[in-house]
Amino acid sequence: MTGITTGGGLVLPRYTREDAATRTPVGFPEYRSTGLRAPLRTPVDLPHRLTEVTGPVLGEDRVLAQDADLTWRNGGEAVGQRILVHGRVLDSDGRPVPGALVEVWQANASGRYRHVVDNWPAPLDPHFDGLGRVVTDSLGRYEFLTIKPGAYPWGNHHNAWRPAHIHFSLFGRAFTQRIVTQMYFPEDPLFGQDPIFNAIPAAARHRAISRFSLERTQDNWALAFEWDIVLRGVDQTPFETEDDGDVA
Numbered sequence: 068m069t070g071i072t073t074g075g076g077l078v079l080p081r082y083t084r085e086d087a088a089t090r091t092p093v094g095f096p097e098y099r100s101t102g103l104r105a106p107l108r109t110p111v112d113l114p115h116r117l118t119e120v121t122g123p124v125l126g127e128d129r130v131l132a133q134d135a136d137l138t139w140r141n142g143g144e145a146v147g148q149r150i151l152v153h154g155r156v157l158d159s160d161g162r163p164v165p166g167a168l169v170e171v172w173q174a175n176a177s178g179r180y181r182h183v184v185d186n187w188p189a190p191l192d193p194h195f196d197g198l199g200r201v202v203t204d205s206l207g208r209y210e211f212l213t214i215k216p217g218a219y220p221w222g223n224h225h226n227a228w229r230p231a232h233i234h235f236s237l238f239g240r241a242f243t244q245r246i247v248t249q250m251y252f253p254e255d256p257l258f259g260q261d262p263i264f265n266a267i268p269a270a271a272r273h274r275a276i277s278r279f280s281l282e283r284t285q286d287n288w289a290l291a292f293e294w295d296i297v298l299r300g301v302d303q304t305p306f307e308t309e310d311d312g313d314v315a
C-alpha cells in the first residue's frame with residue numbers, strides 16, 4: 068500500500084518528498100539570522116495523513132480583481148516601472164494547479180517596505196502598499212501588475228543589499244503543496260553577495276529567477292516577466308479499495 072487509507076476505504080494521494088539535493092537548507096551560516104531560527108537537529112519526515120493531503124479552504128470569492136493590480140492604491144498610481152508578472156503554477160509532474168491562492172508582497176520602487184521596522188532612508192509611496200493576491204485559473208495561470216521593486220540594504224553583513232525580489236506565498240490543493248519563496252529578476256548584479264539567494268543549491272538557483280518575456284510586454288504601458296512555480300506532485304490519484312455499489 069503506497070497511499071493513505073481512510074476509514075471508508077478511500078486511498079488518498081501520497082505527495083512526493085522533496086529532493087534533498089535541491090532543497091534549500093533551513094540553516095545557512097552566511098545568512099546570519101538562520102542561526103537563531105534553524106533547528107539544530109535533522110528534521111524527521113512524517114507520513115502524510117489526512118490533514119496534509121486535503122486542501123485549505125480559501126474562500127476564493129473574497130479575492131477581487133483589483134487585488135492583482137498593485138499599481139493603484141489609495142486613489143492614485145504608484146511610482147516606478149510597471150511590470151506584468153505572470154506564469155503558471157504546476158506540480159512536479161507538469162500538471163497545472165488550478166485554484167491555488169498566490170499572495171505576493173514586495174518593496175516599492177525605492178526598495179522600501181511599508182512595514183513598521185523598515186525605516187531606512189528611502190521614500191514610501193502613498194499609492195503603493197506592496198500587497199497583492201490572485202487565484203490561478205483552470206490552466207494554473209496567474210498574473211498581476213505591479214511596480215518593479217528596488218534593491219534594499221539589510222544588516223546581514225557590511226554593505227549588504229538584497230537583489231530586487233518579490234515574495235510569494237502559495238496554497239496549492241493540499242497542505243503539502245504550501246510554499247513560501249521569492250522571485251528574482253534576470254542578471255541582477257547583486258546575486259553574488261546575497262546569502263539568501265545563494266542558500267539555494269546552485270543546481271536549483273535558476274528556478275528562482277524570472278524570465279523577461281518580451282511577448283507579454285504591453286506597448287506604451289508595461290514590461291513583463293514570466294515565472295513558473297512548481298509545487299510537489301502526487302505519486303498517485305485517489306482510489307477506492309472497496310466496491311461502493313456504484314454501477315456506472
Ligand SMILES: [Fe+2]
Nearest residue numbers: 174229232234
Ligand atoms: Fe524582501
